[in-house]
Amino acid sequence: MSDLLVNSEKGHLPASQRIPAIAKPFVSERAAKTLDLVEKFVEEECIPADAVFVRQIGETTEQRFSSHPPIIEDLKAKAKRLGLWNMFLPKNHFKEGAGFSNLEYGLMAEYLGKSRTASEATNCAAPDTGNMEVLAKYGNEQQKRRWLDPLLDGKIRSAFLMTEPQVASSDATNIEMRIERDGDSYVLNGQKWWSSGAGDPRCEIYVVLGKTDPNNADKYKQQSVILVPHDTPGITINRMLSVFGYDDAPHGHGHITFKNVRVPATNMVLGEGRGFEIIQGRLGPGRIHHAMRSIGAAEKALEWFLARINDERKKPFGQLLNKHGIMLERVARSRIEIDAARLAVLNAAIKIDESNAKGALKEIAEVKVLVPEVNLTVIDRAIQAYGGAGVSQDTPLANMYALGRTMRIVDGPDEVHLVQLAKNENKRGPAHKRRLDAQKKKGEELCRKFGVSTNDVLHLNRQSGKKSKL
Ligand SMILES: Cc1cc2nc3c(=O)[nH]c(=O)nc-3n(C[C@H](O)[C@H](O)[C@H](O)COP(=O)(O)OP(=O)(O)OC[C@H]3O[C@@H](n4cnc5c(N)ncnc54)[C@H](O)[C@@H]3O)c2cc1C
Incomplete structure (x- = not known):
């Protein structure tokens, strides 16, 4: 089964060896080992189990909302045995979790985002994660014992x-x-x-x-x-x-x-x-979890995209899709955009670890807007490469697109974050104006000191012997 993991022609480069250089110094040895376990668990157990999960839910509405697919309990038991449980509760704030930082869990959440069942299997699924954080952070002892304990245990x-x-x-x-x-x-x-x-x-x-x-x-x-x-x-x-x-x-x-x-x-x-304070505290880290799962979804879409353009059975106009330049450009753009978005999320996670969600407001807002856009763009490219199959139930892409689209709305729509970002950025406007004016003034003083005209480019071009087109 482990050959399932192979992610290149040369074999498999485990997740811990693919951690972006910028994040590596912040990742403990234990977290790196756990990350590899998460990757293996998701690729070898959860993604194959997704097929069982959707069938065990049933057909009719009544069945679908009264069922508890047994495969989930199998996966939960395996995850617990592997120590892959409650990784989301950050170590600097909670004693109840698995003892990882937001950054370390962020790296793991990327893999969880590739599977329908993985987050629940490891007890890292929303909205329980945010609710457990609320109870752990703000709940009294009675509330914790009554509700937090069974939630942490995956019983409710x-x-x-x-x-x-x-x-x-x-x-x-x-x-x-x-x-x-x-x-x-x-x-x-x-x-x-x-x-x-x-x-x-x-x-x-x-x-x-x-x-x-x-x-x-x-x-x-x-x-x-x-x-x-x-x-x-x-x-x-x-x-x-x-x-x-x-x-x-x-x-x-x-x-x-x-x-x-x-x-x-x-x-x-x-x-x-105290409600406002509680919901503000609840949403910060949750947005990072969603963002990293969305990065995982984008990676999965790119994998499906690459699989399609290398499918020997399907050659429009006599050529594999990977021979059509437009497809390769989309692959390259997807790679660039996913890697850039991941760095932004990891940066936000590091900022939360160094302060708290409040201290990372700007970084969280940036990824809350950026990542769903990237995810949707990459999924859309993959859908296009599959033609009709891409929008059908025969690939996971249509469902992934639907889920990905909601991320522009849930936990606050794009506009709320854009307005907040823009207002803060705009506060710097007057200072920039003053600095630019001062630089211009100083430049003019220097020109006078060195006996050169303060006139602009036209004059400079003549000085260097070039003919001005103006
Ligand atoms: C799949 C899914 C799961 C969800 N899960 C939960 C959950 O578990 N619990 C829960 O309580 N809620 C949940 N939500 C709700 C979600 O958080 C809200 O839909 C979201 O906060 C937006 O609120 P609203 O729908 O009332 O839209 P409105 O507040 O009516 O906003 C409508 C639109 O107005 C625009 N807008 C808003 N603010 C601004 C602004 N400042 N400037 C310019 N334009 C603006 C945006 O385009 C926005 O989409 C979920 C939603 C979805 C789709």
């Missing part, structure tokens, strides 16, 4: 409920879900959608953002995060949403109504009014 799953259908949710201050104190309880009313993971029969806990103090003058103190068990009376899953027709079962994306949903007051996380 979770969902994160922020987005609402009736408001523009990319601005979280718009959220309307009401959370009202009533004696020893809180009562929730409102609706949520795009609640990813809510379809999984093992999803037991919802991490919910709502408003406890909608009239607070500080609009960032109105929100709170509260834990709601999925089977609390008053909760209705109205429907599951699809992405370009894909239902993403059994995980799914729920549209959920809350009507007088009552939970104990002890389910409040960190305290009333």
Whole structure:
């Protein structure tokens, strides 16, 4: 089976030996070894198992959202035996994880992104990862034992409920879900959608953002995060949403109504009014995880692309596709763009490790925008090379495109990051203007000092004996 891994004519260069030079000094020996194990596990176990997973889900909607494909438990047992478990919890902030840095896990996440089953098999799947970080970072002891422990153990799953259908949710201050104190309880009313993971029969806990103090003058103190068990009376899953027709079962994306949903007051996380702070803390590292998985998806698309242009059976106009220059140019561009995007993500991960998600806001925003674009471009090129097969169920590319497209929207759409980046960049404008003016002025002073005219290029060309065309 291990010949499956071969990634060049000369044999196999393991993942640890392909770590970009810029990242190598930050990767421990243990992480490098684990990275090779992750690569082997994904290529030899998870990608082949993906075929079983999609068939074990079943056909009808009812089957698809009540099934738990047994292959997942097989993979989880193997991953645990190999020590490939909870690699996402960064070592400088949490004692509960496998003890890797964001950079080290980022390198591993690339491989997880190549398979449908790999993230869940290693207990590194969203939204559980972000929810576990919330519980580990902000939860009290009781909340940790009740919810974090079974999540860390892969016994249950979770969902994160922020987005609402009736408001523009990319601005979280718009959220309307009401959370009202009533004696020893809180009562929730409102609706949520795009609640990813809510379809999984093992999803037991919802991490919910709502408003406890909608009239607070500080609009960032109105929100709170509260834990709601999925089977609390008053909760209705109205429907599951699809992405370009894909239902993403059994995980799914729920549209959920809350009507007088009552939970104990002890389910409040960190305290009333701390919701904004919690969701900000939750999203930073998660964006890096998504980005590195997307790099893995782009690599996988390029592999499929290369396989197609070398397929001896299919020669349009008498030639292998790799003899058509336009295809080779697309291969080269894909290689350049993936490698550049990977460096940007690893740089953001290093920045998070050196400070925290807040300290790496610019770098995270850069990759949040850049990586989905690169991923979609590469997948699109691969789809094109396959012709009709590329958009069908006979390659994974169409499904990958659908998933990749959502990355321009989830965890904040492109525009939010672009606006934030542009505003910060623009702050440097006045300083640049002053420096450029000062340089011009000094240049003119130097010209006068050396007795040369302050006139421009026309004059300089004459001085060097060239005829000006002007
Ligand atoms: C597959 C998938 C999974 C998801 N999973 C979850 C989940 O688990 N939990 C959860 O709570 N949510 C989830 N979401 C929701 C997602 O986070 C939101 O869709 C996203 O934050 C955008 O919010 P919105 O849909 O309300 O769009 P809106 O806020 O209405 O924005 C619509 C559009 O307006 C534009 N826009 C927004 N802000 C600006 C700006 N500042 N400048 C210019 N234009 C702007 C953008 O083009 C944006 O796409 C998921 C979404 C998808 C597609």
